[in-house]
Amino acid sequence: MTKRQLxxxxxxxxxxxxxxxxxxxxAQPQCATFPAYRQMGPVFERGCAYGxxxxxxTQRKNTxxxxxxxxxxxxxxxxxxxxxxxxxxxxxxxxxxxxGKVLEASEMRRSRCxxxxxxxxxxxxxxxxxxxxxxALVGGAAAQGPRLPSDYKTLSGAAPLVIAKxxxxxVFPDSSQDAYSFAKVASAPGTGTAMWCDVQLxxxxxxxxxxxxxMNNCTTVxxxxxxxxxxxxxxxxxxxxxxxxxxxxxxxxxxxxxxxAIWSRSERFDAIYPIVSVTDFQYLxxxxxxxxxxxxxxxxxxxxxxxxxxxxxxxxKLVSMDYISSPExxxxxxxxxxxxxxxKLVYSFLDKNLLxxxxxxxxxxxxxxxxxxxxxxxxxxxxxxxxxxVTSDNYLRPSTSIVTDAHKAGLEIxxxxxxxxxxxPYNYSYDPxxxxxxxxxxxxxxxxxxxxxxxxxxxxxxxxxxxLNSSKTDHAxxxxxxxxxxxxxxxDCTDLAYHSAIDDGADVIDCPVQVTSDGVLMCMSSINLxxxxxxxxxxxxxxxxxxxxxxxxxxxxxxNLTWANISSSALKPRISSPVSDYYLVxxxxxxxQGNFLKLSDFLAIVMERDLSGAMIIIENAAYIAKSLGIDxxxxxxxxxxxxxxxxxxxKEVLIQSKDSAVLVKLKQQKTKCKLVYTxxxxxxxxxxxxxxxxxxxxxAVVVDRISVFALxxxxxxxxxxxxxxxxxxxxxxxxxxxRNEFVAVPFDFFGDATVQINYYVQSFNLxxxxxxxxxxxxxxxxxxxxxxxxxxxxxxxxxxxxALDQKxxxxxTQPPSVAPMPxxxxxSVEEPPLPPAxxxxxxxxxxxxxxxxxxxxxxxxxxxxxxxxxxxxxxxxVVSAALLI
Numbered sequence: 001m002t003k004r005q006l007x008x009x010x011x012x013x014x015x016x017x018x019x020x021x022x023x024x025x026x027a028q029p030q031c032a033t034f035p036a037y038r039q040m041g042p043v044f045e046r047g048c049a050y051g052x053x054x055x056x057x058t059q060r061k062n063t064x065x066x067x068x069x070x071x072x073x074x075x076x077x078x079x080x081x082x083x084x085x086x087x088x089x090x091x092x093x094x095x096x097x098x099x100g101k102v103l104e105a106s107e108m109r110r111s112r113c114x115x116x117x118x119x120x121x122x123x124x125x126x127x128x129x130x131x132x133x134x135x136a137l138v139g140g141a142a143a144q145g146p147r148l149p150s151d152y153k154t155l156s157g158a159a160p161l162v163i164a165k166x167x168x169x170x171v172f173p174d175s176s177q178d179a180y181s182f183a184k185v186a187s188a189p190g191t192g193t194a195m196w197c198d199v200q201l202x203x204x205x206x207x208x209x210x211x212x213x214x215m216n217n218c219t220t221v222x223x224x225x226x227x228x229x230x231x232x233x234x235x236x237x238x239x240x241x242x243x244x245x246x247x248x249x250x251x252x253x254x255x256x257x258x259x260x261a262i263w264s265r266s267e268r269f270d271a272i273y274p275i276v277s278v279t280d281f282q283y284l285x286x287x288x289x290x291x292x293x294x295x296x297x298x299x300x301x302x303x304x305x306x307x308x309x310x311x312x313x314x315x316x317k318l319v320s321m322d323y324i325s326s327p328e329x330x331x332x333x334x335x336x337x338x339x340x341x342x343x344k345l346v347y348s349f350l351d352k353n354l355l356x357x358x359x360x361x362x363x364x365x366x367x368x369x370x371x372x373x374x375x376x377x378x379x380x381x382x383x384x385x386x387x388x389x390v391t392s393d394n395y396l397r398p399s400t401s402i403v404t405d406a407h408k409a410g411l412e413i414x415x416x417x418x419x420x421x422x423x424x425p426y427n428y429s430y431d432p433x434x435x436x437x438x439x440x441x442x443x444x445x446x447x448x449x450x451x452x453x454x455x456x457x458x459x460x461x462x463x464x465x466x467x468l469n470s471s472k473t474d475h476a477x478x479x480x481x482x483x484x485x486x487x488x489x490x491x492d493c494t495d496l497a498y499h500s501a502i503d504d505g506a507d508v509i510d511c512p513v514q515v516t517s518d519g520v521l522m523c524m525s526s527i528n529l530x531x532x533x534x535x536x537x538x539x540x541x542x543x544x545x546x547x548x549x550x551x552x553x554x555x556x557x558x559x560n561l562t563w564a565n566i567s568s569s570a571l572k573p574r575i576s577s578p579v580s581d582y583y584l585v586x587x588x589x590x591x592x593q594g595n596f597l598k599l600s601d602f603l604a605i606v607m608e609r610d611l612s613g614a615m616i617i618i619e620n621a622a623y624i625a626k627s628l629g630i631d632x633x634x635x636x637x638x639x640x641x642x643x644x645x646x647x648x649x650x651k652e653v654l655i656q657s658k659d660s661a662v663l664v665k666l667k668q669q670k671t672k673c674k675l676v677y678t679x680x681x682x683x684x685x686x687x688x689x690x691x692x693x694x695x696x697x698x699x700a701v702v703v704d705r706i707s708v709f710a711l712x713x714x715x716x717x718x719x720x721x722x723x724x725x726x727x728x729x730x731x732x733x734x735x736x737x738x739r740n741e742f743v744a745v746p747f748d749f750f751g752d753a754t755v756q757i758n759y760y761v762q763s764f765n766l767x768x769x770x771x772x773x774x775x776x777x778x779x780x781x782x783x784x785x786x787x788x789x790x791x792x793x794x795x796x797x798x799x800x801x802x803a804l805d806q807k808x809x810x811x812x813t814q815p816p817s818v819a820p821m822p823x824x825x826x827x828s829v830e831e832p833p834l835p836p837a838x839x840x841x842x843x844x845x846x847x848x849x850x851x852x853x854x855x856x857x858x859x860x861x862x863x864x865x866x867x868x869x870x871x872x873x874x875x876x877x878v879v880s881a882a883l884l885i
Contacts, residue, residue, distance in 0.1 A: 151467060153446040155412050159466075160440050161449030162193040162458040163292055163414065166211055170265065170420060170453040170750060171804070173258035174198075174218060175209035176273035178807075180284045186456040186795055193455055194290040194323060197281050201306045206249040207278035207315065213297055216241035217261050220271050224255040234300050235357060245304050249277065262453075264421050266714070266747055268813045282319045290322035294348065298331040299357055309334050316340070325381055329366070330358025333376045346379040346414065349386060367402065370409040379412035379448065387415060387447070388425075388438065393588065396427045403445045412448035415439050419453040420751030421742045426587050429488055430740035431776050433754050436461035457752045459795040464785035475612035478761055479507040479768035480777045483737050484525040484576070488772035489587050491573035492525035492532055494594025498605055505778025507612040508654065508768070511602045512619065515630055520563035521599040521639060525576070527620060528555035534592065535561075538570045549623045559628055566596055576772075582743045599636070603643035606651060613652035615676070616640075621662050622834055631837040633665050640673075656702060661831040663697045676734065678702045680828065684710065684720035684821025691729040693829045700732035700767060705760065708735070709801060713815035715808070716748045719801040720821060723764045735760055736770035738777065748804050754780055755799065762786070762798040 152159055167179025168186055180195055187193035197209035213234065215221040221242040222229075228247075231240040244252075252275050259270040276284065278293070285291055298308040312324065312335055324339065325346035326332055332345045339345070350356075352364030359366065366373065373380060382402065389397040406413040420432040428434040436458055440446045452458045485497025486504055493512065501509050511523035527550060529535040535556050542561075544554035558566065565571065572592040577585050585591075597605075599616075606614040621632050636655070640646070645653055655671070657663055658678035666675055677694050679686075681704035686694075694701065703722060710717040726733050742751035749756040753773070757780045760766055769777050785796040808814035 152440070153444075154448045155407050155410075156448070159462050160447060161290075161414070162187055162455050162462065163196050163449055163451040164193055164289075164455040165196045165451050165453050166198065166209070167195060168453075168455060169211070171747070172269050173260050173273055174211040174453075175276055175281075176258045176269075177276065177284060178269070178273065180276075180281070183455050184285075184289055187459040193459065194292040194449075195281070195285045196292045196294060196451065197278060198294050198296060199278055199308070199311075200244040200296075201301050201308060201311060202244055202247055202249045202252060204248045205306060205311060207311055208244065208249070208252065209276050209278060209281050210244060211261060213244055213300070214239055214241035215244060215256070217259075219256050219258055219275070221247075221252075221256045225251070232300070234297060236355065245301060245306060253277075262419075262421065264743075268713075268715075268808055268815065269811075272811050272813070278315060279318050287320065291320050292323040292325065293319070293321055295324065295326040295328075295331060298326065298328050313338060327356065327363075328358040329356055329373065329376060336376055344379060344412075345377040346381050346412075347373050347377045348381040348416070349383065351383070352386075370406055370411055374409050374411050377411070379414060380406060381414040381416050381451065384415050384417050384435075384439070388443070390425050394423070394425050395589065396425045399443055399445075403447060414449040414451060415447045416451040418450050418458065420457055421453075423584075426589075429587075429773055429775065430584070430742070431753060431773065432457050432742075433461050433465060433752065433776075433779070437465060441466040454750055454752065456750055456755065456795045459793070460754060460783075460785070463793055464783040464796060465779060468779070468782050468784070474781075475507045476781075477768065478766045478777075478781075479612060479734075480505055480774050480781065481508040481615060481734065481768045481770045482506045482510050482774050483770050483772050484512070485509060486772070486774055487525070487576050488740060490590055491575045491592065491594050493523040493596065494573050495597060496590065496594035498597070498602065499609075501774045502605075502609045502611060504773075504775035505781075506774040508615050508652075509602075509606065509611060510615040510617060510656075510770075511597075511599060512617040513599055513632065513636060514558040515624060515628065515632060515635075516561060516563045516566060517559050518562045518564075519630060519635075521632070521635055522558070522563065522566065523597050523599060523602050524558060527557050527559075529558060529561070529566075529571075530555050532576070533574055534572045540565045540571065547623070549627075550620055559624075563598070578739065578772075579741045579743050582741075584741050584743065599639050600643065603639065603645070607644060611651060613654065615654040615656055616673075618655065618657045618662050619659065621657070621659055625837045626835045627838070629838045631834075633662055633834065634837075637666075637669070637671065646672075654700075659831060660693075660697060660829055661834045664831075665834055667697045674699050676700045676702055679704070679707070679722075679824065681707060682822060683707055683722065683824045685722050686725055686824040687826065689826040690824045690829050691725065691731075693826050695729055695731065698731065700734060701726055702734045702736055702770065705735045705738060705756075707821070708760075708764065710818050710821060711746060712805075712818045714747050715805050715815050716746050716802050717805050717815070717818060723766075727765070732767035733764065734768035734770055735764075735766055738769055738771040738773070740773045740776055748799055748802075758786070758796060759798045763801075 151157075154160055164180075164183035164187070166174030167176065167181070167183040169175070169179050172179035172182065175197060183193065183195065198211050199207050200210045200213050201207055211218050219242075225242065225247070228242060229240065230243060230246060231238055232243060233239075247256075256275060257271045258273045258275060260267055282291065293312070295308055295312070301308050309331065312321070315321075316339070321339065321343045323344045323346055324332070324335070325348045327348040327350050329347055332347060336345055349363045349367060352367070353362060355362055356366060367382070367386065370380070386400065386402055388399050391397060403413055418432070418436065424430070424432065424435050428438070432454070434442075436450060439450060440462060450458050482498070482501040484492035485494065486500035486506075487493075487497055490496040490500055498509050512525055513521050514524045514527050515521055524532060526532050530544070535541055540556075540561050542556060544556055545560070546554045547557065550557070561571075573594050573596065575586050575591040603614065616636055618632055618636060624630050624632050640653060645651070653673040654676050655663070655666060655673045656676040656678055658680075660677065663675045663677060666673065675698045677698035677700070679701055684707060703726070707720065708723050709719045723733055723735075738753065738757065739745075740753040745751055745753060745756050749759065753776050757769065757777055760769065761780070771777050783796070785792055805814050
């Protein structure tokens, strides 16, 4: 025999011994059958249910192709196949099994992967989280997924591949049992989801799945082995920490647990899950998803006496290696002749200025030689900015030609670094779905796959939103209602914000009506100019005044300035930043762009553009009437009449107010407008008497989106009855305010604004959604999946309320419980009638809109209940605070 044949024979013997060891390890009859049903989706897509992931599943197909049976097989015994249970199953508390004993919920936290206690519970939980109960209610058949478009511009023409990086690592620790189990449920077979494992080698040569060779930021190794910190040179850089190659598999699996590596994510799943070996990873995937092994540092391991190539060869009969990727082209070249033809080799590019030490060339230089790479690999994976470069101020540059160049060379190209909680270019308006679409359809080309920490968002982008029909907007419910225009992209209530909202697909645009000192009605999101403008830097910066009826802090108010002051070039709008505490700002290039509008100009836009109607918001009516001498209700109705709304029926006018007295007055005037009552934001339910009172003067209500459930540490604990009771009383319900920023979304919605919208629409049948980002809601209304009924894919099912909290309870790491939210009572709804407008002298040259009177010259009214000026110290504090904001 030749030396090569001898080496191959020896290697095959080593493989067989490894296979025998693994088989014996799993040969203990520790598993109980886990009843499930085909509605579970991809986690059970092959129809095989198993009691714990250590079991080797075998599948038997009925010749009719529908009914399937399977059994939990071990090397020691063959159990008879048990038919799948088509009924709903009980999720908790008894699922995992250890040493023949059914574990109680209190023991689940101690049940680790080597004891078979994790994956079955994970699968059950995952199915619950994505709405298995809903699937049962809509017909009992498995979700078949959407009919994917056939015109993808991928190399093969098929839909792009979703690659779950370490599973669903955006919620669970990377490469943990639940991360992989949930990733399978949160995606669908129609889109194809590969499970990604970053392969690291232990000191004794066992492969494990860990996001980094340095375990410092992704495990508890520092607490378990504080004295074993080391410094090594890896890829030419000194790195300090705890490295996988310094520990045996026994040391890692006995004392080290996984943690969330991204600090903006919840830490409540930390220190629960053990490290998963590569062979265990195969059983977690359970042959239902493609396997993607990523090998980060072959040269480093070689320097430390560990051969990654030999390890890959040794497990090829144990692990179905559909994809192998590496940032070292030399490693791929070394294994290319010995892996099966079905295994795709993918070269992973890093930063263009870094060096591939196996080739002694920079990645930037190698990216220009795709023909050479094709001789070794079948595909490449590149960071997003290889395709869409980004400017220094975080805006997109024109796309490069690397996608088309790769396809011309016969290479598939995959894009990496996708995550919903990553800072993305401002062009995407903080919408991760928009970013995916720019890589798979909207950019005029399509990558062949995307690597994501949140595979649910990638799946919905590919399966439900790619290549959408951009036909004329419909105005069916739920209505898309702007919040201060498209205020997520432009300053509130400016011409830019309103026109952008309409272009983005808003059905209704809104105008919070304010009044100037000369009685002009205008649109502005706040009566306090310090909130929305640069007034403190203009000649109009009068000393802040305190008006307790409006707010508890001093301000410079719209009624302190004339319309000429507000519309002057000196006064600039300022874009809102509702999550600035997290250092997330909006569209800096347009932070001070746009012009404010008078109410009459706003109404003209509504009449001219394709809209369902307008929402007029009236606040502080009692104060304005009593102290400024302006009847704002009459002024608004006069403006509507002057704009022609009395003589048309095509466009509906909604008048919204948190003051019941405003709506009562309009009701008494027999207005044709739809009256909308704004509920307090801190309530969880409404008493029957309050509902009856609201019904007397309002057709609809606006609820805060957070009022529909109780939150604790950004986890949903339970759903309130508020929306149900309001709708039962015959009131239409609009919810506000929907925002795209991931920090504005509860953890249960995975940092994805579309998942949140989907939950509200499918769970509550809302009449309207009030949003800073109308484009996001409009895109949701155009999706191709929610009309599929029983064939709707898993990733478009509404999440189950409180499912993450229920999962945490099994580990006793749930957030603190919260007290029930207050109930709205009649006493909170009833208000005295609005006072009549007090007579005022009109300053020369002008008068208030609608025949009311105004105070002279922009000075505060003499009888207003406020302090005209504040001390110099208070002024400095206020102005300084405004400047900081």
